[in-house]
Amino acid sequence: MVTLLALSFMISLFFVAYGRRTARLLGRAHDLHAVQSMHTRPTPRVGGIAIFGAFGLSVIFAPASISQSYALFSMSAALLFAAGLLEDLGFHVSPRNRLLAAAGASLLVVLLLGVWLPRAGIPGLDAVLGYWPIGIPFTLLLTAGIANAFNMIDGVNGLASMTAIVTAVAMSLIADKAGYHAMVHLALMLAGGVFGFFLLNYPFGKIFLGDAGAYTLGFVLSWFGIAILLEAPTASPWAILLVLFWPVADMLLAIYRRSRRKADAMAPDRLHVHQMVMRALEICALGRNRRRIANPLTTLVLTPFVIAPPVVGVVFWNNTINSFAAVVGFGIVFFASYVAAPALIRRFRINAENATPIQKTVAKWHKRETAGDRKAGGF
Template identity: 70%
Template sequence: MILVRQISSYFGWHLLVLVVVSFCICAVIVLIKDRLPRLSGRVHDLNVVQTVHSRQTPRVGGLAIFGTLALSELFAPMSISEQYGKFVIAAGLLFMVGLFEDLGFHVSPRKRLLAAAGASLLVISYLGVWLPRADIPGLDAVINHWAVGIPLTVLVTAGIANGFNLIDGVNGLASMAAIISAVAMTIIADLAEFFVMGHLAIMLAAGILGFFVLNFPSGLIFLGDAGAYTLGFVLSWYGIAILLNAPEVSPWAILLVLFLPVADTLLAIYRRSRRNADAMAPDKLHMHQIVMRTLEICFLGRKRRKIANPLSTLVLAPFTIAPPICGVMYWDQKIMSFAAVVGFGFLFLISYAAMPRFIRWYCSTIRSDAMTNRSTK
């Protein structure tokens, strides 16, 4: 009850303002998209290998995400307002690079990743902090030295930023994952009595919610690179801030909070290395794409993508919701949170490997039944 009362203290008119502002920005973009085709990116984006959509849709939902992030400075606790302002400026670098890509000015994946690394270096320069620990024997003994801590922090934050971009392929998946991660961080910060981060995280969730309403299930607007990269970047740094200010919080619990984008990123790196493919090359083998094809081939039909797309987000809900719940449950238990990471990682890999096999079995069964029916006529 004490936890419920404390968390309820975060809710107020400022959250409603952030939700409404985010929704209004997105609604205006949707209304004017025909007059400003640039908001939907390039026409040939519909033909790229990783796309799962069939019509041009505004890709600048990041304007709502970053707009409410900047607006939240007005509601941030005074004790961290200056530092928070510097952090938003650093995030703005990554946002702008992503926005150029969303507007149709080609920015390569490597340049976007470099922008994420540069934004993290700005945060480190402004605030003089980096990832304080990883709960990995040997690494924690040297992570406080800048030569180890800074490169590792840049790698982690840029990787998570890219991870949210990778899972942003079907309606609502990335934004739902970000909302759940932000709420989970709010609860963990509250349990650790780091109330400042609780305020910041719940405001981030409010800003995403206004966008989510128009993104799921209808897909009227997308996060785009600016939105997805910014969300991953901000959430990764929120996790680092919690670890810096709450020594009892396990890094494995924070990893659970961000499980889906991290798991999908690591799987993509492994998958591409096995094929000797460019690590930055897009493909159609992400978990959400496999799920959607399974739904289309085995259950809905190939012409029912409008249903298969948002349904994929619901099918992936266990991997979106369950790990952050465990992260909250085991927020201060290193062994249990580590075991949960291993367990969910195993389930993720098994599920990923099982779906193509299920499709092959299903298709062979259908063909066998069809041949049997023909032979009996």
């Protein structure tokens, strides 16, 4: 774990030191003006190379009992990593093609290892998941969706990588409780590799995860969850969902939000939870020109909410009823908080009548921002 942490850190440090000298490593210039952009200056977007480098090296340290299958799994993940890296290097790969690459990588895992999601903790569905015409498409949809979900939450410094570390550690704890010791090692090695990158990504955003890193992390963690369900019959699928709660909830909210606006489900917007929190910090407290503070502070504010579901998932790792109830409870709180957020921002924003000139500027900016949201169909 320490070796992989050091490797990831050194690769990330290399790109921090030399990445600005190569325009290709900074992605496309217009990315800073994209609707979902949360950053203001060109920054190397190839942190995924550090993540995948550590992940690839972990094959050497994998337990002998699973080393061959783990090597095949790593080869499959390389397909998705390559698609994401092309996007990070400025070669346009559409969201749909990246999603297809995720599904293709999962299909490769199924073909090479002959496994797919064994159960979902849903009566009726579990009875038919063992049949490949149902089980394989469901698995492809699930794993590709989670890979995409991690990409969706990759918008502020440290959020996606911190979520991945928490998820990996929680999975290692569940695997340990279930007696699946090989996964304990794999999950902790992944956490170590991500942490090496995290040290340079948070709080100042010296390097970004990029699509290659975000998609790869979501893909690997989704399959780690499936592996636990395959090897630990007592583990609850709903506990695994709790471990992955934040990215999955954010993705489902985005799908619902865009369907209401009759927008393309793959079209980016600026209405993800982390974007709302950062804008709330700017509008209500910091001001627009403090984004370098608001960006990492957003991750700090969201950290307890990201950690809470995985903690509950570990506690209820083999209790399907309690895990399901926790998913429902966290889901209600998540969606209710999002719906209430605009009203809270309006209530606590700077009062224009008694504001200083700087505060009035912030209030005017907020008015333009909310008008843009309403025009886009948000809220």
